[in-house]
Amino acid sequence: QVQLQESGPGLVKPSETLSLTCTVSGGSISSYYWSWIRRPPGKGLEWIGHVYNSGSTNYAPSLKSRVTISLDSSKNQFSLRLSSVTAADTAVYYCARDLSMDVWGQGTTVTVSS
Amino acid sequence: SYVLTQPPSVSVAPGKTARITCGGDNIGSKSVHWFQQKPGQAPVVVIYYDSDRPSGIPARFSGSNSGGTATLTITRVDAGDEADYFCQVWDNGYDHVVFGGGTKLTVL
Numbered sequence: 001q002v003q004l005q006e007s008g009p010g011l012v013k014p015s016e017t018l019s020l021t022c023t024v025s026g027g028s029i030s031s032y033y034w035s036w037i038r039r040p041p042g043k044g045l046e047w048i049g050h051v052y053n054s055g056s057t058n059y060a061p062s063l064k065s066r067v068t069i070s071l072d073s074s075k076n077q078f079s080l081r082l083s084s085v086t087a088a089d090t091a092v093y094y095c096a097r098d099l100s101m102d103v104w105g106q107g108t109t110v111t112v113s114s
Numbered sequence: 115s116y117v118l119t120q121p122p123s124v125s126v127a128p129g130k131t132a133r134i135t136c137g138g139d140n141i142g143s144k145s146v147h148w149f150q151q152k153p154g155q156a157p158v159v160v161i162y163y164d165s166d167r168p169s170g171i172p173a174r175f176s177g178s179n180s181g182g183t184a185t186l187t188i189t190r191v192d193a194g195d196e197a198d199y200f201c202q203v204w205d206n207g208y209d210h211v212v213f214g215g216g217t218k219l220t221v222l
């Protein structure tokens with residue numbers, strides 16, 4: 001069955017760019033929407049944005065100026081870049097498949113601190 | 115932008131029925147998905163497209179969406195159902211996904 005796995009640095013300095021990759025195994029990335037979601041400590045789930053198999057993207061309005069999500073079909077991966085991070089971006093970051101989010105990665109903790 | 119409203123907490127005795135609501139403007143015109151998240155684990159979809167149940171999810175979990183409110187119903191609740199529950203929709207007016215604030219289900 002399809003599995004997702006997030007990867008990337010667990011610690012990012014303030015003002016720098018957070019970069020994460022989600023690797024899709026057991027299925028092709030060439031269909032569906034592919035999302036990034038996060039959960040800050042003590043708060044609820046927050047949708048960051050998604051990329052469709054065509055490469056088109058949609059982003060959360062509150063993050064749109066800082067977010068880029070891209071797709072690499074040759075590697076069956078999609079990626080998140082979040083620029084100018086602050087402590088408020090500290091969270092567990094998840095990747096998920098499709099609008100119904102029927103498959104999730106296990107999540108990766110990212111801490112923003114100097 | 116679109117807002118989904120959930121009660122922060124719901125408490126229920128073991129063996130009883132829990133109902134978690136999700137309110138939003140004209141929510142009946144949207145497809146609602148429900149997620150269960152236990153501490154230290156990734157979310158799991160328990161109901162999608164208002165009332166469909168993914169394979170592996172017990173029949174005790176059901177969903178409805180009418181009258182301005184979407185509802186997740188869990189019958190014969192047990193301690194293993196304690197978790198945070200989130201509703202979610204695709205707001206096609208603004209082309210983005212929206213989550214409700216989440217409901218903490220406590221089994222007494």
